[in-house]
Amino acid sequence: MTETLRRHHDAYPTRTGSNYMVLDRPGPVAWGTAADGPIDAQTLQGFESKGYLAIDQLVDPEELEVLRVELRRMSEDPSVRADERTIIEAKSQEVRSIFDVHRTSEVFKKIANDPRVVGRARQILGSEVYIHQSRVNFKPGFEGKEFSWHSDFETWHAEDGMPDPRAVSISISLTDNYTFNGPLMIMPGSHKKFISCGGETPEDNYKKSLIMQGAGTPDKETLTRFADEYGIDVLEGKAGGAVMFDSNCMHASNGNVSPYPRSNIFIVFNSVENTLVEPFGADQPRPDYIGVRDFTPAG
């Protein structure tokens, strides 16, 4: 009975064991206006229609260096490497991601709460915002692995209990992004549709899905239709720049055989009017370091 009711009120049903379906995503994408600043009207309009915006330079070279040094320090720190919040690639033994850095590192806490970052997130979401997730990501040269197409919101809804796609991610580049080193790819406009995924969530799915997506991955047929309709934008950009993208963007990245590694800081802001409830498609919420349940406003 509870189950039936829950499904009934869910505008984004997914992993219900039924077929893949494409649903409209109701409501605005950009909730604020240009008057709220710092994002100008045209950029905000682009975010609404494409689902993302690019910032050529978010931090200056000195700040960038500080972030890089902190990244290196953490990835070499034995206690960080041993922490469950750190994802280590089995084969190479290299650090792939470190979660929760806005709470474990003063340097990353500072940038995650910086007005340039939080101000934009507030403007897009039209409210105070809090940090739903933070991490630093590494994609090594020569052997960097791909990440297949997915909507982050699909996972956050199913596994973390995020009610609506009123969340925005910022990826701050610590290295240059070329077309050839596995940059972020987005299907512009795809954020206005929600792909309800087949299958169900396996127990403790996050332990695998952080390495390689399984549950919550759309089917090939729907992805092909989406690519035909929306196209694929490849997001090049310099170190120190950033990309902000809607939580429901269909995105992916290829592997990286080039000698140039990629790394970034990834922070997810959620509206304080969209705080987490019980997961919509899993028995248990994921750990707090992946889907934060401290809703204190950032900034």
Next chain:
Amino acid sequence: MTETLRRHHDAYPTRTGSNYMVLDRPGPVAWGTAADGPIDAQTLQGFESKGYLAIDQLVDPEELEVLRVELRRMSEDPSVRADERTIIEAKSQEVRSIFDVHRTSEVFKKIANDPRVVGRARQILGSEVYIHQSRVNFKPGFEGKEFSWHSDFETWHAEDGMPDPRAVSISISLTDNYTFNGPLMIMPGSHKKFISCGGETPEDNYKKSLIMQGAGTPDKETLTRFADEYGIDVLEGKAGGAVMFDSNCMHASNGNVSPYPRSNIFIVFNSVENTLVEPFGADQPRPDYIGVRDFTPAG
């Protein structure tokens, strides 16, 4: 004694068990002149300096369709799939490459001997040419695998006994090449240096190396230096177009998570003045369907 003599006269020593080394590659790259046609002076000069040239449209849409139909026919033919000349991806059971197609398919024989193709090869190599290798390649969407950096000549020299890098490859695109579906990447100018590779050739190395390069792969340090010096060109282009590249170009391709597969016809022309001898870095030459020993001129 024979061994010592052979090494002594080898301008391209590789897999000798010693360290990685960068050697100059003596001699011309483009042997003919613009007067020989059909390649114009500027394009030929670009080939000399960059090591490759692009042809926007080599075949017309009707010819392209004939090639595609033949590709599909062969990849679905059970006898072709069972043939040792066909490389099947273990996991997906999809065809990855079919070798020797200029001898097993009338359609591919025709294009491999077409004046538009052979004429350009003759002009670049400054002599009659013969086909050293032919194949069709498939890189599926969603799960296409990467190919790491290598010089084809290094392998043809070590494992097939090709004396000098007086050979040119043509890759005719049967699908569109985007930056995001794992296109050919070349380090322009790298063809003027030869990377002598460490290690030795394992027995029957070709059975593995056709799937994923191992022996003959340069070390990361040298590759990083090369990328810094030469840069990386990503070769986009439409179906029906082609790329011709020098046998000693450092090239690679990333994997492909996009929905769009990549396929091409790949034909290697060698100068009749550069026919094969005993392998320079292996005990046995590879099979004739990989390194052809019929030196009859093409065209």
